[in-house]
Amino acid sequence: MRRFLTLMAALSVMCSCTTPVEENIFCTVTMHASLPDGRQIVSMTIDPSLPGNMFRNLNTGIDYTFPVFVNNTCTMQVQKGVYMIAFDGQVMFQDGNLANVRFTAWKNPINAVSLLKDNETLEIELKLMK
């Protein structure tokens, strides 16, 4: 009975939309951070408790916590969607010095970035804060 009913459901042709339904809802996103002077970043931490730090799905409102960037890079898995990304973080250089950095390229809803593929790469161009 269940197989018959499933078949009937599959034969339904009443869908009013042409965009297909996506099977895999997750995207693995890799972020490469860089500074204007090209310095190597040993690590970068982004404090999730700061309200201005966001990796936020524009539609669902879900916020993700940034992992620690190591050697300029980090990877995380998020639901596919359109994202507002902005943060103030702290980087450590190879000489052990620390510096505060800011990223705001995708902080506004109007220029939120789409992450729709199974794998995406984002270039994060940081600014040094005084």
Added chain:
Amino acid sequence: MIAVAAALLVGCNPEEAPSLTVDKTSFNFNSGGGTEGFHISSNTSWTISSDASGWLELSQNSGEGGATVTLKAQAFTEAIARSATVTITSPSGLIQTIAVVQAPPAPPAHKDEQAVAVIAAGGEQTIAVPSGYTIKATSDQDWLKVTSAQNGEVKVTVNPNTSDEYRNGKITVVLTDGTVISEITVKQSWRNVEPGELLIEEVYFTGSPIEGSVNSSDDQYIKLTNNSDHIVYADRVMFVMNYMTGTKTSVGAYYEYPKLEDGIAVSDMYVIPGNGQEHPIEPGKSIVLAIHAQNFKAENDKAFDLSKADFEFFDGTDHSFPDTDNPDVTNLEIWFKSSMTITQLHGRGLESYAIVTPPASETADALLANRHWSGTRIMYFNEYVFKQDISRHDVWVIPGEWVIDAVNCSLADLFYFNPWADAFDSGWTFCGEFDGDTSRFGKSVRRRSEGGKLLDTNNSTNDFIPNATPSLAD
């Protein structure tokens, strides 16, 4: 015979020859001075003299026989060594001399380099330089005058800067041998308050709730605070409101504007009057700008008494909604107001604010004439597109370098971009959780403090506490 022998013995003993000796013939003192001694051995009387001009003190000037004499040298700050001769003389003409040399202080290992910032109003400045030297200071600018240079301090008088730009001067401090020990760069601003020194600490735009009413009191205010370690002057600080709308309208329409990264587009400009030094603000202290400097508490115990505010937005009486003036509160100068009647802060917080300092040469007429914004803004609503010519609107561009602080306010369900660019504020703050939220009444946006200073990272999302208890309620 015996008598003669006795006489001969007596009369034939010969008299002792006078003697005068000293155990040291030279002394070296360092620049700090000090005390040294020497011993005179003599069988006669003697006198001591020195050719030092007051810097060498002797414990005694004369004596007889043996004695220990103390030499005391004073501290020395000049760049070249000095010497003196101490002469001990006996009446019989015996002479002993002692050479005394005092070394100069060692010059600093590294040249002292300093940068000093001065506000446009100028005034007296005291600058600390390496001490322990006799110094001379000179300036390379007419507007920067050295009034004294001693005891490790250089005092200067800075003339007011009436230009529209920063200006730099240099003070050079030298030792008596011309060795440069300190170079001081004096940067004088064209304004009396720099970015980060005076901050918007609080904006109270929601108004206080009125019991049993859907309305709120009009007790709106803005609080500006001196976040520096020195006095700043509020004269000519201008409070502005945004022209660009970063929130959608209630039906979902929104605007796209021409790019503006190095300035802010404003529609309302209110200026604190003064000649430059009439309104000082001590470090850590604040001033309150009240929309209406009235005692709202008299009629609503949840509201605030703003009758003692520092400044007031008074919008005159020659229109359909006459404003009320508090004669005891200084009125802000209106350079432009977009309202046909009175100016109010947006009650739901869909507005951005900034404080800017126009140069001394800028006047209201010049600004309105020369800084109008032109371009096209596009309104999107559903699938309709409307283009509008900005040059027909009341909007002016304030250059970014004039801005000393800015804050964006918005709401999550309406926000789509920041009217102020990232350079001025890369975030936004709010009261209420959604548009029209009645729980917002009686709350304000307040800047956080850290270590006794207000937090200022140019990101009001992090820097401000949303839905905060107003400071006047504390």
Added chain:
Amino acid sequence: MIAALLISMLVSGPVSDTLSFAEMSAVRLSPVTAFATGSGYSAAAWLFSPLDTYTSASASWVRRGEESPLLQEEGRQSSEGVIDIHSLVRLNEASAVRGNVQYRNGMKKGVMWNSSSDYDIVRPYAVADSVGGDVKREQYAFSGGYASRRDRLHYGFEGSYRALHEYRMVDPRPRNIVSDLTVRVSVGYRFTHRYLLDFSTAYRRYSQSQNLSFYNQKGSNSSVFHLTGLGNHFGRFEGGTSAYTSTRYAGNGLELSLNLLPDSVGGWRAGLTYSLLDIVHHLPNQNEVPYTELYTRNARAEVSFVSKNGGFDYAAGLQAGYESRKGVESIIDNGSAGRFLELMRFSMYSSDMFSAGVHGTGEWGREDGRWSIDATADFLQIDSRYQYPLRKLDTRGLDIDIKTGYTVLTGNNLIKAVIEAGRYKSFGAGMTIPPEYTLDKLLAFYTDRRIRMACSSWVGGLSLRWEREIGNSSLFALTDARYVLLDGGADALYTTVTIGFIF
């Protein structure tokens, strides 16, 4: 459909003059007849129902009061006045028309987390506020059909339309208008001397415009949420701005049904029905962008046997039903192009409801007094799931119900009394809802729902009907009360009072 009703009202009096109205009512009110006519009658097959020409007009007051409602989205209390006119006219031996007009006006009180109408149709994609309140409602419904047979063939068509208006008079103020049109066509063939095979198809067009507004100029005390299932909501459109508080549902449906039935009351019956309804939820003020879609599929199978010979009449049957709901959410772009585009769609919500049951009824006695007994046992299973963040809600239960009735016919009066007793045994309810992704109030709401779903209950009911023949018509009054007592102590009462006449 209106024409059918008007035609029927011009024709008065029974086709058969051998039975009085009271006697016909006894036939019509027989549980065995009700069993036989309860399902399987398509737009054409109702031609073979045992009912003769009649018109019924009634006015009812329906009240529901629940201390702990299972569906608080429909309120904890409702009261409604209903005017119902139904008519069936056998034009001749081979054709008939039927029509129905209904008007309902009332109020639902204590509606929570639902500002949309037809919650059972659009769930989980309701628009909601966190305040709730009382909702006034007004509904008109019309239906009408024509059926005819020729030789072994029979055919029929039918249309029905429902218009619903729901609104609230205090902030937040929903104002919803529903339009629901269904057109049915069926054909059948008599393949033996007694049995018919009937095929039916229907098309449904559903639309609802849903608006939420705030008249308080200084603001409201609720944000508006676009729910997406099991406590989740579409965060982007949360808020108080009217850009997001107006939505539109647009649906299309289809039904296919195949039935085997006898040409009279007695005999075997079997039926298979499949229906689907696809509803797209749009934001009219965001260039009509579709942000959620609901695909509802229903399948039902049943087999039964009815024996009616005037002595001991009985009927027994089995039924099984399955409903599947699939919810799809859109990824909508950032709108920088000046309009909102749908980039991608995800199937995020699913709800499967399975039911299976057995039903038996019997009636015996004399013409002036007959006993009846009606028993049902139904198993129900509901499994709901939201894909990410993972949310689940499921429950199982068994419902057993017995009704015992006595109908007495004295002269021109008919009195029927029915006593009901039943037990719903819940086999528990499980829930997984991540608190970090759920509003506190919604989490509390679903926690209460889970507790409610896990609750078993006892049911007791009483129904009294009195009917009196007056000339060529009859007057009737009916009162019905059903009391439910949950194991936790909360209770519910459902009452109906109806007066009407039949001619």
